[in-house]
Amino acid sequence: MTSAFQNPAPPAGPSNRESGVVERIRNLIGVGDTAAEGEIFFGDDAAILSPPPGQALVACTDAAVMGVHIDPALFGSHDLGWRAMMATLSDIAAMGAEPWRALVTVIGPKADDLILAMEGAQAAAEAGLTTIVGGDVSSGSELSVSVTALGLLDGSALTRSGARVGDTVLLTGALGASAAGLRLARRGEGLEQALVERHIRPRPKLREGALARALGASAAIDISDGFSLDLGRVAELSGVGVEIHELWVADGASKSEALSGGEDYELIMVTNAPEELIKGFAKAGLPSPRSVGNIVKTRGMWLNGQVLEPSGFDHRL
Ligand SMILES: [Mg+2]
Incomplete structure (x- = not known):
């Protein structure tokens, strides 16, 4: 798996096409422009992240599939990317954490849809004060977007099991x-x-x-x-x-x-x-x-x- 949008090796066939999409996605997101010292976002085998001292990391992942999570007759690839990002960030918020970083994987049959889906995810990340730091792209039969989000937690989490009688x-x-x-x-x-x-x-x-x-x-x-x-x-x-x-x-x-x-x-x-x-x-x-x-x-x-x-x-x- 390419975990940080590194350029795949360019043999014949579909991966040449994939390489072009990766370039376009990297240009779209802006390469590492908010990385702190010592952090690496894109272009290597993996991203390196430095959470602030004393804060716990909260991690979750969520996938959105065209035709399952949104209706393709009514909405488009950009919408799918937005939804996937926001659904994942919502889970971070529900734990009492603040959104921080995200990795995004887009899979689908058409290059243009992959770009549009990533644009949607990027727009949602900006609105959600989150930085996309890596991900992957692949051809596949259905357009789908998977977002892994990392949040910062200062203290104990808000869990589903914490409700008490009288609350x-x-x-x-x-x-x-x-x-x-x-x-x-x-x-x-x-x-x-x-x-x-x-x-x-x-x-x-x-x-x-x-x-x-x-x-x-x-x-x-x-x-x-x-x-x-x-x-x-x-x-x-x-x-x-x-x-x-x-x-x-x-x-x-x-x-x-x-x-x-x-x-x-x-x-x-x-x-x-x-x-x-x-x-x-x-x-x-x-x-x-x-x-x-x-x-x-x-x-x-x-x-x-x-x-x-x-x-x-x-x-x-
Ligand atoms: Mg939830």
Whole structure:
């Protein structure tokens, strides 16, 4: 594997084409322009990174495949790259870490699509304050983008297992916008609409996770697969139950889109100090989180007294 966009050996056949794509990608990203002393980003066998002293590294990886994660009839290669990067950075934020570096692998049948996908990933990295430091490129039957992200963690992480009885459940934003946007796009109701933008240009809560951790939150998860499904994961791993007293639905979204639509990339945050969290977000100039429920001893989930079953996008094969 070429782990840092080094130029592959140039024998005959497809690898000549690959070499050209690698050049274009390296030019696109800008070679090592933010590398610190001693760091190497591109062009060697591997990248060398120097995290700041005392900070833990948080690593995760996520893949997006055309036709699986986005609809090729509606959206393009650039969109796939953006989505892959943002989905991965969202997981970094959900741990209470700050995005830092990323490696990106693009695979697909057409060189131009590989470039477009990488452009999308690069645009998302810039928006997410992340530097792409390496990756790989290959021909393959389906266009796919894999992002490995590294985040910096200053202190203990926000895990899915940290919720405690008596804690409050908060959301960074309203639910269901992404699913509603996909519904509108499929009806051909104008790709420029704000809800469609929420689907195809997700903006994960990259500052909020680290801030929630600093403000004493006990647990968090990002909503990638559906609010009820992701909330259920926190309840299950924490060994607790959850009572939701308010379903915070985005304007234009339905109740079921809010409960199980997925890809909202809002954060579910759990804390025993909700007022401090809300004040801290206001002080940082971030949109106000909203208290939507409580952690209870009896295992299970309830929405306004009714049993809430987890539902959403389950990608296990
Ligand atoms: Mg996640």
